[in-house]
Amino acid sequence: MEGIWGAGVAQLAPTQVGGPMLLFAVLAAVAVASGVGVVAFNSPVRSALCLIANFLSLALLYFTLGAEMLGIIQVVVYTGAIMVLFLFVLMLLNLAAPGALRESRDLRRLGAGALAAALFVLVVVQAVLPLQEAASPQAADYYGTPMALGRALFTEYVWPFELASVLLLVGIVGSILLAKRRV
Incomplete structure (x- = not known):
């Protein structure tokens, strides 16, 4: 069941x-x-x-x-x-x-x-x-592991991962610039 x-x-x-x-x-x-x-x-x-x-x-x-x-x-x-x-x-x-x-x-x-x-x-x-x-339980066990997520992030999805990091960096730099203007 x-x-x-x-x-x-x-x-x-x-x-x-x-x-x-x-x-x-x-x-x-x-x-x-x-x-x-x-x-x-x-x-x-x-x-x-x-x-x-x-x-x-x-x-x-x-x-x-x-x-x-x-x-x-x-x-x-x-x-x-x-x-x-x-x-x-x-x-x-x-x-x-x-x-x-x-x-x-x-x-x-x-x-x-x-x-x-x-x-x-x-x-x-x-x-x-x-x-x-x-899906079979073996497939579900594999896809839920941190190892499978890391492998997918750094092989198949490396460019979206890097794009997300650049967007986060731009947000951090923008918030620093906004904070410096107010001071």
């Missing part, structure tokens, strides 16, 4: 609750709860902390499903860089939850809740339906 969850979780019978299935269920519950916390809290700092918890639980889910490279990228890029920068900006601006916007948020929250419920039903339906096997 090979499903969308990978070989480790899909080998368990539906009535059997074991280590991998229990770990997956706990991590999924943490991801859903922290995702709800992102939209439920009025404080932007608390919402950002819930988003960090969501990113970390998703990274752990990636690790349990055998996609170690995705888990590492999730932790380093999203949790380690983007969210820390986001929290720094929030604390620097000292944002507080305004009371005047609370009435307009109620309708938005209702719409967001309906959309989230519809997406949840869609995900559950897609998870329950049997899926065709897209």
Whole structure:
């Protein structure tokens, strides 16, 4: 029984609750709860902390499903860089939850809740339906490794990789020039 969850979780019978299935269920519950916390809290700092918890639980889910490279990228890029920068900006601006916007948020929250419920039903339906096997487990094991990613980046995709590095360099130089003009 090979499903969308990978070989480790899909080998368990539906009535059997074991280590991998229990770990997956706990991590999924943490991801859903922290995702709800992102939209439920009025404080932007608390919402950002819930988003960090969501990113970390998703990274752990990636690790349990055998996609170690995705888990590492999730932790380093999203949790380690983007969210820390986001929290720094929030604390620097000292944002507080305004009371005047609370009435307009109620309708938005209702719409967001309906959309989230519809997406949840869609995900559950897609998870329950049997899926065709897209690739062999050996191919999936090879393409998820850091070695395969490094080999692809430095052989087949070397020019797009270099172009991305030049674009990042131009962005850094531009931000330095903008910062020097203001001083």
